[in-house]
Amino acid sequence: MGYQPDTGSADIPRERRFAAFRRSERLLSGVRPTSIHDRLTELSALHEPSTDGVAAYDLDQRPDFYGDGIARTLEVRVAGLLGKPDAVFFPTGTMAQQAALRIWAERSGNRTVAMHPLAHPEVHERRAYARLSGLDAVWPTAAPRLPTAGELRCLGEHFGSLMIELPLREAGFLLPTWTELVELVGAARERGAAVHLDGARLWESTRHFDRTLPEITAVADSVYVSFYKTLGGISGGALAGSGDFVREARAWRHRYGGQLYQQWPAVLSALAGLDRELPRLDEYVAHARTVAAALARVPGARVFPEPPHTHQFQLWLPYPAKALDEAGLRLAEERGIALFWGWLEPGEPGLAGHSVTEVTVAAEALTWTPEEISEAMVAFLALLQS
Structure with missing residues (x-):
């Protein structure tokens, strides 16, 4: 298809999306956006072992x-x-x-x-x-x-x-x-x-x-x-x-x-990711099936593949991408619920009039129950129809 759903509609500035999703209380897909200051703080914290399994690294060593x-x-x-x-x-x-x-x-x-x-x-x-x-x-x-x-x-x-x-x-x-x-x-x-x-x-x-x-x-x-x-x-x-x-x-x-x-910032973040994410990936993949099943029950929705093969999958809905983007941003801004990143209309055969996004089940998605996903989708579709 050649699309990149994570970028979203070109009509929505990246800054608005970044601010809305960063402030949201709950996030279903992907990881919460971080500022430059956030990332610097994360790297500095690697000097001491953390509670989420990330090891300590000697930040006093030479780069x-x-x-x-x-x-x-x-x-x-x-x-x-x-x-x-x-x-x-x-x-x-x-x-x-x-x-x-x-x-x-x-x-x-x-x-x-x-x-x-x-x-x-x-x-x-x-x-x-x-x-x-x-x-x-x-x-x-x-x-x-x-x-x-x-x-x-x-x-x-x-x-x-x-x-x-x-x-x-x-x-x-x-x-x-x-x-x-x-x-x-x-x-x-x-x-x-x-x-x-x-x-x-x-x-x-x-x-x-x-x-x-x-x-x-x-x-x-x-x-x-x-x-x-x-x-x-x-x-x-x-x-x-x-x-x-x-x-x-x-x-x-x-x-x-x-x-x-020198490439130590990227290297440090990679080491921390190996510590933090690798042990949780099996949990992400398992929960992705729960999330996908809940989303598949939304009227007009199509999940592919079903069930997902990894912790990522496609969600298709029969609405224009621009409308889906705006509804998602309003839900994040007004209610603090961030569901999906961007939507695109790739024009796939048999799916005319449908838009697609990529869903990534990561740490923040693990707290979502099927009932909560259904309730959030009702609110999302209500904003879409308004």
């Missing part, structure tokens, strides 16, 4: 210098969590994905990558893999789901690598079954292709697969994970893989301009 020190601490920890020999911090996922795909292209001698047309490099990275690295893409399927092993075997073009986005965000945060994933990877191996996981949201996929992170990443040659999409970090992510892969990735990070002098 990192071109990726050493605390930045290296984060890389080692992520490699251990993912069960890979090593990992390297990247300031952006766009840069990390380019580095990974380029490495596999050069090793295989084939600059063609098999990926989905809804994959992040196609939709949200301005096709940097093609413009900057000279790579080509082939699509095993255009259906709004991950490709099957059969589709990959029937692909009439040779490719050097397969990129699998887990979960596939634009299709509704969809995940395959474990058997489907293993078979897809096996089909890529039959073709002699390397396998790269775009695991920006891989952290929350373990419950669906009923596998640990190392078990999931073991099927791939390399994996990218994000530090801000789920963990609440400031920015950045990491590439993990074999030692020689990571050494090459470091070289490409430098060439692409990602060898930052």
Whole structure:
């Protein structure tokens, strides 16, 4: 689809949304917006252990210098969590994905990558893999789901690598079954292709697969994970893989301009996110099913997928996006109840006249009961109709 529901309608200034949601007493989707002062306070508080499981960090140590020190601490920890020999911090996922795909292209001698047309490099990275690295893409399927092993075997073009986005965000945060994933990877191996996981949201996929992170990443040659999409970090992510892969990735990070002098704020927030969010993700995913079921009972609503595969899913309603945005902001401003971020009208076949938002069940959503969600939606729809 290529939409970004978190941005909301262009007619609503970001400042109004930020203020309304930050002051709200209750928040159903996502995390509460924080100011610059809030984030600085959070980082300063990391000097002492907190009550929510975040460890203490020595803030009297020197800052990192071109990726050493605390930045290296984060890389080692992520490699251990993912069960890979090593990992390297990247300031952006766009840069990390380019580095990974380029490495596999050069090793295989084939600059063609098999990926989905809804994959992040196609939709949200301005096709940097093609413009900057000279790579080509082939699509095993255009259906709004991950490709099957059969589709990959029937692909009439040779490719050097397969990129699998887990979960596939634009299709509704969809995940395959474990058997489907293993078979897809096996089909890529039959073709002699390397396998790269775009695991920006891989952290929350373990419950669906009923596998640990190392078990999931073991099927791939390399994996990218994000530090801000789920963990609440400031920015950045990491590439993990074999030692020689990571050494090459470091070289490409430098060439692409990602060898930052200091990156300790992003690193500290990532470490805190690993401490705070990873232990709670299973709870988020479980409660997302409760939230989705309550929202599905709203007249005219459609939840997809049902039940959700992770703690994120799509909610569709048969109203204009601009009206939904305004009603949501009024509910937050007038009653202190913030339900959803922005809405968009992607014009999906069979859903004409419907708008969509992405629902993210995080810590603040855990206190919501189905009855409270239903009551809040009644108030939301009343504002919409007025």
